[in-house]
Amino acid sequence: MRYLKKRRYAVGGGNQTRPMASDPMDGVANLFDIGLVFIVGLIVTLFSTYRLHDLFNEESEMTIVKKNKNGEMEIITKSKRKIEALKVSKTMGEGEGHRMGVAYRLEDGSMVYVPDGNEAGRTGPRE
Incomplete structure (x- = not known):
């Protein structure tokens, strides 16, 4: 490690072989x-x-799901410049809705969503 033992010499008159006090x-x-x-x-x-x-990145969109030790989840979504954080509670959601299809969990742990037969080609909202 020769570079760590670099010696500085005094500038000007005097003994040139004596290193400067560092x-x-x-x-x-x-x-x-x-x-x-x-x-x-x-x-x-x-x-x-x-x-x-x-x-x-201003144009990126991303979603992050965080889960703490207590099992509480927080969903953080970023859409362009807007960032939102949503805390998920353990209570069930209430309200009216429409059946859109069925989700199945396969043996390997992956999930498959199968839309209902009459919903396959539909893209707009249901009336």
């Missing part, structure tokens, strides 16, 4: 700089790993 805090400052570079690299790695760069 400040003991120079090493701490270098460690601080290395720490900053490490932290920035870690943040960039986390953003790319979890694909969080879409949060800063």
Whole structure:
């Protein structure tokens, strides 16, 4: 590690072979700089790993579902510039609705949605 033992020599008159007295805090400052570079690299790695760069893109749309230790869920949706957070409760929803089809869970754990026969070609709202 030759580069860590770099010697500084006094400028001007005097003995040119005598190294300059160095400040003991120079090493701490270098460690601080290395720490900053490490932290920035870690943040960039986390953003790319979890694909969080879409949060800063104005045209992107994304949905994140979070579940805490108590089993409470929170759905965070981002649509262009608007971000909404919705807390999901354990109570059942109430109101009127229409049957749109059936969802089946397969043996491998995946789910398949099968629309009702009369709904297959329909795209607009039901009357």
